[in-house]
Amino acid sequence: MSKPKLASKVCVVCLRPFSWRKKWRRDWEQVRYCSKRCSGQRKQVNHGLLNNEKEAV
Template sequence: MRRKGDLPRKICAVCGRPFAWRRKWARDWEAVRTCSKRCRDQRRRSASQPK
């Protein structure tokens, strides 16, 4: 069994916090950019707002 400290980590593109690999992301770990649904929604909202 692996320990959480041994798993790959990334930095969230929205909040800047580090997050670890999760089994549900196994297929598309390279495409994962945000740590949570909240950050993903916030990223979508900021991209859709006109400047």
């Protein structure tokens, strides 16, 4: 499979696009984060969004 034909998604934390990797072949549908770093930061991002929503109300 050549790189231009690989599936891609957008990371829900950093909002950057990332491409399919062989290690994700079994569970590509469940992959939401581009890296372990983003996976670890998901709670911090969600917490920040909640704080911003409270200020807006």
